[in-house]
Amino acid sequence: MNPLAGCLLVSALLFSVGLAGALTRRSAILVLAGIELMLNAANLNFIAFWRFGPHPEALTGLIFVIFSIAVAAAEAAVGLAMILAIYRHARTSDVSEITEMKG
Amino acid sequence: MSPSWIVRHLWLIPVLPMLAAGISGLLKRAQRRLSAALAIGAMSLSLLLALAAFVGMLIDPARQVVNFRWMQFGDQWVTLGWLLDPLAAVMLVMVTFVGLLIFIYSLGYMAHDDNFTRFFCFLSLFAGAMLGVVIANSLLLLFMCWEVVGLTSYLLIGFWFHRPAAAAAAKKAFITTRVGDLGLLIGMVWLYGQSGTLLFYDRGAGCLEQSALTVLAAHLTVAGMAVSTAIGLLIFCGAAGKSGQVPLHVWLPDAMEGPTPVSALIHAATMVAAGVYLVARVYPLMSAHALEVVAWVGAITAVFAACIAVAQNDIKRILAYSTVSQLGYMMLGLGVGGVAVGMFHLITHAFFKALLFLGAGSVIHGCTEEQDIRNMGGLRRFMPVTFATYACGMLALCGFPLFAGFWSKDAILHAAHGWGVSRGPFYLGAIGALLTAFYMTRQMYYVFFGPQRVRAASVSAGAAAAHAIPASELEPVVSPRSGEVCAIEDPHESPAAMTRPLLILAVFAVFLGFVGTPAWPWFQNFLAGEAVRFGWGGFLEPGVLSLMLVSSLIVFAGLGLGWWFYGRKPIVRVTDPDLLERVSPGIFHALANRLYVDEIYDATIIRLTRLGSALAAWLDRWIFGGAVNLISWLVTGLGWLDAGVDRYVVNGGFDEGCRDVARGGRFFSHLENGRVQTYLRVIGGALVVLALLLLWGHRR
Numbered sequence: 001m002n003p004l005a006g007c008l009l010v011s012a013l014l015f016s017v018g019l020a021g022a023l024t025r026r027s028a029i030l031v032l033a034g035i036e037l038m039l040n041a042a043n044l045n046f047i048a049f050w051r052f053g054p055h056p057e058a059l060t061g062l063i064f065v066i067f068s069i070a071v072a073a074a075e076a077a078v079g080l081a082m083i084l085a086i087y088r089h090a091r092t093s094d095v096s097e098i099t100e101m102k103g
Numbered sequence: 104m105s106p107s108w109i110v111r112h113l114w115l116i117p118v119l120p121m122l123a124a125g126i127s128g129l130l131k132r133a134q135r136r137l138s139a140a141l142a143i144g145a146m147s148l149s150l151l152l153a154l155a156a157f158v159g160m161l162i163d164p165a166r167q168v169v170n171f172r173w174m175q176f177g178d179q180w181v182t183l184g185w186l187l188d189p190l191a192a193v194m195l196v197m198v199t200f201v202g203l204l205i206f207i208y209s210l211g212y213m214a215h216d217d218n219f220t221r222f223f224c225f226l227s228l229f230a231g232a233m234l235g236v237v238i239a240n241s242l243l244l245l246f247m248c249w250e251v252v253g254l255t256s257y258l259l260i261g262f263w264f265h266r267p268a269a270a271a272a273a274k275k276a277f278i279t280t281r282v283g284d285l286g287l288l289i290g291m292v293w294l295y296g297q298s299g300t301l302l303f304y305d306r307g308a309g310c311l312e313q314s315a316l317t318v319l320a321a322h323l324t325v326a327g328m329a330v331s332t333a334i335g336l337l338i339f340c341g342a343a344g345k346s347g348q349v350p351l352h353v354w355l356p357d358a359m360e361g362p363t364p365v366s367a368l369i370h371a372a373t374m375v376a377a378g379v380y381l382v383a384r385v386y387p388l389m390s391a392h393a394l395e396v397v398a399w400v401g402a403i404t405a406v407f408a409a410c411i412a413v414a415q416n417d418i419k420r421i422l423a424y425s426t427v428s429q430l431g432y433m434m435l436g437l438g439v440g441g442v443a444v445g446m447f448h449l450i451t452h453a454f455f456k457a458l459l460f461l462g463a464g465s466v467i468h469g470c471t472e473e474q475d476i477r478n479m480g481g482l483r484r485f486m487p488v489t490f491a492t493y494a495c496g497m498l499a500l501c502g503f504p505l506f507a508g509f510w511s512k513d514a515i516l517h518a519a520h521g522w523g524v525s526r527g528p529f530y531l532g533a534i535g536a537l538l539t540a541f542y543m544t545r546q547m548y549y550v551f552f553g554p555q556r557v558r559a560a561s562v563s564a565g566a567a568a569a570h571a572i573p574a575s576e577l578e579p580v581v582s583p584r585s586g587e588v589c590a591i592e593d594p595h596e597s598p599a600a601m602t603r604p605l606l607i608l609a610v611f612a613v614f615l616g617f618v619g620t621p622a623w624p625w626f627q628n629f630l631a632g633e634a635v636r637f638g639w640g641g642f643l644e645p646g647v648l649s650l651m652l653v654s655s656l657i658v659f660a661g662l663g664l665g666w667w668f669y670g671r672k673p674i675v676r677v678t679d680p681d682l683l684e685r686v687s688p689g690i691f692h693a694l695a696n697r698l699y700v701d702e703i704y705d706a707t708i709i710r711l712t713r714l715g716s717a718l719a720a721w722l723d724r725w726i727f728g729g730a731v732n733l734i735s736w737l738v739t740g741l742g743w744l745d746a747g748v749d750r751y752v753v754n755g756g757f758d759e760g761c762r763d764v765a766r767g768g769r770f771f772s773h774l775e776n777g778r779v780q781t782y783l784r785v786i787g788g789a790l791v792v793l794a795l796l797l798l799w800g801h802r803r
Contacts, residue, residue, distance in 0.1 A: 019787055022780070023780055023783055023784050023787060024780075031779070031780070095778065095779050095780055096778055096780070098777070098778075098779075099776060099778055100777055
């Protein structure tokens with residue numbers, strides 16, 4: 001098993017864990033945490049493909065991931081703010097209770 | 104020469120009674136006096152005008168014509184008009200005079216009828232139409248008035264339409280005359296096609312004037328007949344229908360179901376004479392061959408009807424058959440002797456036959472609506488005026504010497520005797536004269552002589568009625584005694600309104616014949632437009648006196664025979680069989696049943712017509728109707744099919760589609776449950792599927 005495959009395996013596991021968390025947790029915050037995990041799995045893939053790719057000397061992958069983390073941070077901030085707003089509105093943060101968007 | 108004042112205003116004569124009819128048609132039922140006054144007033148004015156016209160003709164017997172354009176018809180004008188000549192003048196005076204007398208008589212006769220107003224309305228309409236027939240100068244105008252006359256005849260025969268017999272008789276009269284009128288119509292159309300005009304006289308261009316007649320006589324048609332002969336025969340068909348000639352005579356006796364004044368006016372004096380008048384009017388058109396037919400038909404009718412009259416028991420029916428017989432004489436006169444001979448008998452007959460009918464009406468009125476002569480008898484004592492006038496009429500009808508009928512009938516027999524073609528009509532006419540005298544004598548004896556059988560009949564009827572009613576609470580009320588009182592009051596003389604016309608007519612019945620004796624043939628000369636000549640020499644012409652002797656002998660023989668059978672021993676009981684019946688029951692029954700003419704018609708024409716109509720009905724119902732029904736069923740079926748398709752296929756499919764869309768929406772709306780994690784799960788599932796697809800696609 002070469003290092004790239006190992007990294008991809010780890011990131012796949014990480015993605016699966018994040019997905020499972022996002023799908024099964026009832027607390028909105030934990031769902032958000034699961035989404036962060038999946039995002040990080042994607043970041044890990046970026047790093048792995050950059051590090052073991054044809055041009056490891058260029059810092060493209062690293063820069064991309066730093067941007068991605070920054071965007072994820074902003075996204076997490078927005079997500080938490082929305083959860084807070086929803087909580088204030090619905091008095092709960094349990095996502096299975098919040099079904100007002102259904103048709 | 105412009106026509107004189109009276110000719111220019113001749114149209115007033117028919118229009119006045121028609122106007123009276125129109126107005127009294129709008130009157131209420133209760134306005135009886137007004138309607139009678141209107142009718143009689145209009146008729147009197149017409150009589151005055153007719154007399155004026157007659158006097159005008161006496162002064163200047165030239166024919167005068169007024170024609171006017173009626174309507175445009177393609178590029179041709181239909182021209183109508185009226186004319187005045189001695190023939191029309193004589194008829195005008197006769198119709199208005201007899202008509203007026205009968206109107207006055209009707210005042211008395213119809214006094215108790217609820218529909219008095221309607222009666223006078225119809226009578227006036229009839230008089231107007233009849234006068235229109237008389238003065239018409241166009242066959243078309245004549246035909247129009249002719250049909251109105253037929254209509255009023257129908258209306259008046261069926262005046263008591265609640266009696267089924269009257270309604271049936273009215274229909275019979277209308278339909279039978281229609282058969283003849285069809286011939287008249289065809290003849291008229293043919294005449295128009297050949298000569299291009301229906302005007303009788305039109306300054307040389309009319310269809311009765313020389314130029315047209317030459318053309319008509321020159322053309323030949325089927326069986327070598329000249330066109331004029333064929334047209335003349337067709338017109339004679341119409342005349343035969345109206346004037347009750349054999350074989351179209353069957354309606355006239357049945358027409359006696361109408362009120363008696365109607366029988367007198369329409370079915371004895373005027374309307375039935377219209378046919379004779381028509382033949383006289385178109386006489387120039389009648390070729391020698393057509394006149395032969397006219398003469399033979401007339402002669403056969405004269406004898407045929409006289410035979411039947413011998414065995415009838417209804418007083419009016421006897422007179423009706425006598426009318427048919429006399430109309431036959433008139434036709435015979437026209438056929439063998441010319442216009443004057445036939446018309447002379449028409450005029451005298453109108454007076455004495457109207458007299459006889461009015462007398463019969465008086466008898467019926469006096470005997471409380473009894474019409475069977477067997478139930479009468481002895482009326483001489485109760486109704487002296489009626490008896491005397493009736494006797495005058497009867498003698499005139501028989502042709503008793505010096506009475507009116509004697510001269511006119513003698514003129515006919517004389518003409519028939521001198522006819523070049525055949526002696527047959529003369530012998531038939533002589534037999535008819537004998538029979539006429541015989542049946543009129545029989546009637547006189549039955550009605551006016553002998554014991555009064557009406558009382559005996561009523562008593563026995565009352566007794567029978569009393570026996571028929573069982574002992575009940577009704578018995579004291581309807582006792583035989585009270586029944587006797589109401590049923591058999593003695594026959595009584597009729598009121599003055601009825602007897603005065605009788606007296607006036609009787610005078611004419613006796614003396615009218617003197618205007619046409621061989622010594623002073625004023626009537627014949629007047630019709631011919633000649634100067635009147637007087638001379639006893641008329642009697643001395645060969646054959647005249649001897650023939651008069653013969654015809655007088657015939658009349659006396661008839662009267663004597665009548666006395667032998669019915670006068671020698673008075674007829675005592677109602678149930679006594681007729682003496683003639685005792686002598687020869689077979690012949691008597693055949694005659695009493697009117698020689699089975701009606702039965703023959705029933706068995707042939709009517710049955711054929713019924714068969715034809717049954718066939719037509721069958722065709723209509725099953726073939727044509729079947730086809731129509733089939734088509735309608737097909738269309739209906741197609742409609743059902745369409746509706747089914749529409750309902751179950753189109754609608755169903757559409758509805759099902761809609762339901763599926765709704766169901767799909769509902770299904771998908773379940774997916775949209777608002778739970779973020781569900782959405783995410785779907786996305787995850789989709790991702791896995793995508794990944795698997797990519798993997799699989801890559802491997803292949």
